[in-house]
Amino acid sequence: MRGNPALWAIMGLILIFSAIVPDKFLSTSNLVAILRNFAVTSMLAVGPTFVILLGSIDLSYMGIWMFGGALVWLAYPYLGLYSIFLYPLFGLLIGLFNGVVHVKAKVPSFILTLAMTAILAFLTTYVRNISGVLTLTVPAYDFLRASPIPYIPSPFLLALPTIILSIFLMFFTKIGTYICAIGSNEEGARLAGINVERYKVLAFMISGLLVGLGSIAIFVHLGNQTRVDFDPSELIRGLAAIVLGGTPLAGGLGGPHRTLLGAMIYVLIFNGLFLLPGVDPNHLKLYIGTLLLSAVIIASKALKGALIA
Amino acid sequence: MSGERVLLEVRNVCKTFDNTVKALDGVSITVHKNEVLSVVGENGAGKSTLMKTLVGVHQPDSGELYFMGQRIPFPKNPLEALKLGISIVYQERGVIPHLKVYQFLLLGLESKFTRLGRLQLKKIFEVSRSVFEELGIKVSMDAYMYELQLSTQKMIEIARAILSIRLAVGNGHNKDITPLIILDEPTAPLSMEERDELFKYILDLKENNSFIFVSHIIPEVLKFSDRVYVLRDGKIVAHHELSSENVTEDLLFREIVGRVSYYELYSKYQYGVAEAKEKPIVLSVRQMTKKGFFQDVSFDLHEGECIGLFGPAGCGKSEVAKALFGIIHADSEKIYVGGIEIKPKSDPYERMRRGIGYFSGDTGKELFLHWPIRKNLSIVNFEKITRRQLKIVSIINFNIEKELAEKIMKRLRIRAPSVNTECHSLSGGNKQKVSVGKWLEKSPKILILEDPTIGIDVGAREDIYEALLEMKRNGISMILVSDDPKEYVILCDKVLTMREGKIQKVYSNEEFRRVMEA
Numbered sequence: 001m002r003g004n005p006a007l008w009a010i011m012g013l014i015l016i017f018s019a020i021v022p023d024k025f026l027s028t029s030n031l032v033a034i035l036r037n038f039a040v041t042s043m044l045a046v047g048p049t050f051v052i053l054l055g056s057i058d059l060s061y062m063g064i065w066m067f068g069g070a071l072v073w074l075a076y077p078y079l080g081l082y083s084i085f086l087y088p089l090f091g092l093l094i095g096l097f098n099g100v101v102h103v104k105a106k107v108p109s110f111i112l113t114l115a116m117t118a119i120l121a122f123l124t125t126y127v128r129n130i131s132g133v134l135t136l137t138v139p140a141y142d143f144l145r146a147s148p149i150p151y152i153p154s155p156f157l158l159a160l161p162t163i164i165l166s167i168f169l170m171f172f173t174k175i176g177t178y179i180c181a182i183g184s185n186e187e188g189a190r191l192a193g194i195n196v197e198r199y200k201v202l203a204f205m206i207s208g209l210l211v212g213l214g215s216i217a218i219f220v221h222l223g224n225q226t227r228v229d230f231d232p233s234e235l236i237r238g239l240a241a242i243v244l245g246g247t248p249l250a251g252g253l254g255g256p257h258r259t260l261l262g263a264m265i266y267v268l269i270f271n272g273l274f275l276l277p278g279v280d281p282n283h284l285k286l287y288i289g290t291l292l293l294s295a296v297i298i299a300s301k302a303l304k305g306a307l308i309a
Numbered sequence: 310m311s312g313e314r315v316l317l318e319v320r321n322v323c324k325t326f327d328n329t330v331k332a333l334d335g336v337s338i339t340v341h342k343n344e345v346l347s348v349v350g351e352n353g354a355g356k357s358t359l360m361k362t363l364v365g366v367h368q369p370d371s372g373e374l375y376f377m378g379q380r381i382p383f384p385k386n387p388l389e390a391l392k393l394g395i396s397i398v399y400q401e402r403g404v405i406p407h408l409k410v411y412q413f414l415l416l417g418l419e420s421k422f423t424r425l426g427r428l429q430l431k432k433i434f435e436v437s438r439s440v441f442e443e444l445g446i447k448v449s450m451d452a453y454m455y456e457l458q459l460s461t462q463k464m465i466e467i468a469r470a471i472l473s474i475r476l477a478v479g480n481g482h483n484k485d486i487t488p489l490i491i492l493d494e495p496t497a498p499l500s501m502e503e504r505d506e507l508f509k510y511i512l513d514l515k516e517n518n519s520f521i522f523v524s525h526i527i528p529e530v531l532k533f534s535d536r537v538y539v540l541r542d543g544k545i546v547a548h549h550e551l552s553s554e555n556v557t558e559d560l561l562f563r564e565i566v567g568r569v570s571y572y573e574l575y576s577k578y579q580y581g582v583a584e585a586k587e588k589p590i591v592l593s594v595r596q597m598t599k600k601g602f603f604q605d606v607s608f609d610l611h612e613g614e615c616i617g618l619f620g621p622a623g624c625g626k627s628e629v630a631k632a633l634f635g636i637i638h639a640d641s642e643k644i645y646v647g648g649i650e651i652k653p654k655s656d657p658y659e660r661m662r663r664g665i666g667y668f669s670g671d672t673g674k675e676l677f678l679h680w681p682i683r684k685n686l687s688i689v690n691f692e693k694i695t696r697r698q699l700k701i702v703s704i705i706n707f708n709i710e711k712e713l714a715e716k717i718m719k720r721l722r723i724r725a726p727s728v729n730t731e732c733h734s735l736s737g738g739n740k741q742k743v744s745v746g747k748w749l750e751k752s753p754k755i756l757i758l759e760d761p762t763i764g765i766d767v768g769a770r771e772d773i774y775e776a777l778l779e780m781k782r783n784g785i786s787m788i789l790v791s792d793d794p795k796e797y798v799i800l801c802d803k804v805l806t807m808r809e810g811k812i813q814k815v816y817s818n819e820e821f822r823r824v825m826e827a
Contacts, residue, residue, distance in 0.1 A: 171705075172704050172705050173703060173704060173705065174691040174695070174703060174705065177684065177687075177688065177691075177705075180677075180680075181677055181688060184677045184678075184679065184680065185674075185676070185677050185678070187674050188674060188675050188676060188677060190636070190656070190657050190658075191634075191636070191657060191667060191669075191674065191675055192675075192688045192689050192747075193657055193658045193660075193661030193662070193666075193689055194658055194688075195656070195658040196658075252677075252679070253679060
């Protein structure tokens, strides 16, 4: 890896925070918290990376995460513990829908998937409201919260299958290569005999599937429940991890491995930031927005430099 | 020659790029008032460079410029050129489809129609209407650019060039200036009817303007221009006064290409031509038609045979090649591969599955530039580098991928540090080799070649020819489309000549050589 800036950033952040607040930053409980947050952040971002590789965008992860949890809650009385599998299934279906509409009806992916998230977020709140409960909690999954390995939080373990699957798809199958090819040079991909439309739909499906699968980790992290109110900073979190990792929004470069690094950068920044004296946690959303903004600007400059060189 | 007719004169212009490539080598031309002057030559002959020195984009290393008899310095930027009355319409600068015609006409000139930051719409309408009326463009002011025919769009681009000259020269002195409009390959994307329309328009405008027409479409040049300069390797090699001389297409063509010994070329790459006829037919094309581009194209391609489609640029040959691979769709077609019909209007991936491959020398279109060589080579060869062929997911074996890439690199003599070198750092010739290399392993039944060696040096060219001939010996059939007749002599068993979208004659390699040598 010739000069991977994301790796340098991670090492730099660790060094800085260990130097300034060593006892807080390097405490066991803090390191466990970092792993937990890493799991949550990366699970939102790894899937959509495949769509961003195409040069499109998928913002439906927030909706899949929220409403998928509501589905699990609704189905639990009928399906029992199996209802957790509705998460990946639902993600896959939403991905299929997004992909087909984007490709066949030529609807811009940004609007399409944002609208999808808006609808699903509303439906989640609606389910909560008409059910007359405060949270959509399924206590039966409590056994998932206890980790078999000490110091390794269970959301992190639950995130591993998604991480492994994403890396596998990206590097060891032609799907990853084809998706990257389309984002890099769509005309070239067509000339190389790639069924561009099909692989575009497939990218959306992979995105939905990975988000659905990954949402299980977030579900457990939040105490076997899903989010019931929409928060734009959670939406930004996924995007920020992708961009910080170095997958340009124009597509063609990067991949889920980069997004994992980006998620780590994101987590380290916020973890360390709130350990510093005088940083007000109430301003979190301001920091998140600012971070995304600066990440996008820096990334675009770096990309320009790379293209000229 | 009376001095009054001469608009401008360029003497002994030289221009060198990167201290090595001599793009212009002592070029002198004169441009008369009210004429259409053509400058023709192959790709890389120096046409564009010459034009760019006239409009101030390039500065020549040496040379003199005389304007209406007076020596002046070369324009340093396009604005200075505009003030002299010189403007250029680029081949692919393109129109902006979602602007209305008057918005496009005045694009970049708005400052002349603004008062206190507000556009003076009334004045803009007036000016646009009078310009359109004066220049004879019939178009509704409310139309969007994308609604217009391509030829009309080009006309509006020309009108815009004239208007910007007028505004730059100003209403004061120099009012009697003759605008000189340079048209860089204006007809390339147009259909034949549209071309005729555009030329009718240009001839109408000749009364008040001069045109330099940069092209390599010979029939058009002969039909519509008053004089022709032929550029080859940065030098003017011929000049014709078309009103007094009888210049044939053949003559002009030979001057553009230069003298080559076709027999020598042929014998250098000699290969078996004869057996092809007894081999089975792999591809039959029947009545392929796309309105305005080609009509009733039919031919048979045998196994291991290479057929060339030959004709002047704009004859429809490159559209036929693209339509065969499904990049553009013909209106009607019957194509059989191995006797089984291909679905009409199907896309490249469907045709590739049936054994057709396509390669063009346009590496920007073909390659994934920031990918390593290895991946650019394996992109069409996944069935070769996967461990196990599962239905949806097949797992890549990186060792096989690397071996495959190394094998191709060696065979084509691709010069790069390793298979992991990213393609954007390669030279043009090596890029093209990577691009053609992926087909070496793929071995499609039929490979369509479009300008396979355009813009690369002799050494790289030979490596590519050798690779293609080897594929041919291995039974791969090919269809060649190119602007270089030498290529047909080297690669083709049979040459079909095309003209205005129709196949004219069939030549064997030997007959083709004889015609070219004559």
